[in-house]
Amino acid sequence: MAAQLDYLTIHEIFTRFQAAEPEPRGELEHVNAYTLLVAVALSAQATDAGVNKATRGLFAVADTPEKMVALGEEGLIAHIRTIGLYRNKAKNVMKLSQMLMELYGGEVPSSRAALQALPGVGRKTANVVLNMWWGLPAQAVDTHIFRVGNRTGIAPGKDVTGVERAIEDNIPAEFQRHAHHWLILHGRYTCKARKPQCAACLIRDLCPFEEKNI
Template sequence: MTKQLDYPTIREIFRRFRAADPEPEGELEHVNAYTLVVAVALSAQATDVGVNRATRGLFAVADTPEKMLALGEEGVIEHIKTIGLYRNKAKNVIKLSRILVDDYGGEVPSSRAALQSLPGVGRKTANVVLNMWWRMPAQAVDTHIFRVGNRTGICPGRNVDMVERAIEDHIPAEYQRHAHHWLILHGRYTCKARKPACGTCLIRDLCQFEDKTL
C-alpha cells in the first residue's frame, strides 16, 4: 500500500486544487434534496452522464416522493431503463419514496443513519447527500477517490472505509467540505484508471505514483 503523504504535502495539494477550482460541484443533475437522493441511488454502477440523461424526463414529472409514488414502479422503469439494474433501482425508488412520505412527511432527513435506512441508499449515497445538499464535510468514497487516494498517497487504504478515515484524519479541516469533489474530479479527468494524464497533472511533483506517464 502507498505510504501516507505528510501533512504539509497534503495541504499544498489541496491548496492547488482549490486555486484551480474554488467551488467544485457534483455532476449529477437534481432540483432538490429528494431528486438528489434518487439520482445518487440510481448512479450505482452507472455513469453520471447516463443517469442525467434518464432523470431529466423523470424529474420533470416526479420531483417529489408523492409524485414518484403516483408515477408508480412501471412509470419509473420507463424513464430509467437505459440505466443498469433499472428494475431493482425502480423498486427501491418507490420504496424509499413511500418511507419518506410515511415517516418523514415527504422531506429528506439530514441524518446519515436515517438516510442509510432508505432502500438503495448506502453509506456512500448518504455521504453524497449530506455533502452536496446539507453541506456537511462527509466523504463519499467511490472508485475514483479510492484510486486517487492510493495512487498519490493522499488517503491510502485497503478498503473504502479506511480511505474515508484517512481523508478525515489527514486532510486539513479547511478543505474537508470540498475534498471528495476535488478527488472525484481529479480521478475522473486527470488521474484516470487506464491512462492517467500525469503530464497535465496539478500535483505531479507531489504524487507518489511510481508509473507516471509523460
C-alpha cells in the same frame, strides 16, 4: 498503495485543487434534496451522464416522493430503462419514496443513519446527500477516490472505509467540505485508472506514483 503523505504536502495539494476549482460541484443533475437522493441511488454502477439523460424527463414529472409514488413503478421504469439494474433500482426508489412520506413528511432527513435506513441507500449515497445538500464534510468514497487516495498517498486504505477515514484524518479541516469532489474530478479527468494524464497533472511534483508516464 503509496505511503501516507505528510500534512504540509497534503495541504499544498488541496491548496492547488482549490485554486483551480474553488467551488467544485457534483455532476448529477437535481432540483432538490429528494431528486439528489434519487439520482445518487440510480447512479450505482452507472455513469453520471447516463443518469442525467434518464432523470431529466423523470424529474420534470416526479420531483417529490408523492409524485414518484403517483407515477408508479412502471412509470418510473419507462424513464430509467437505459440505466443498469433499473428494475431493482425502481423498486428501491418506490420504497424509499413511500418511507419518506410515512416517516418524514416527504422530506429527506439530514441524518446518515436515517438515510442509510432507506432502501437502496448505502453509506456512499448517504454521504453524497449529506455533503452536496446539507453542506456537511461527509466523504463519499467511490472508485475514483479509492484509486487517487491510494495512488497519491493522500488517503491510503485497504477498503473504502479505510480511505474515508484517512480523508477525514489527513486532509485539513478547511478543505474537508469539498475534498471528495476535488478527488473525484481529479480521478475522473486526470488521474485515470488506465491512462493517468500525469503530464497535465497539477500535483505531479508532489505525487509519489511510481508509474508516472513521461
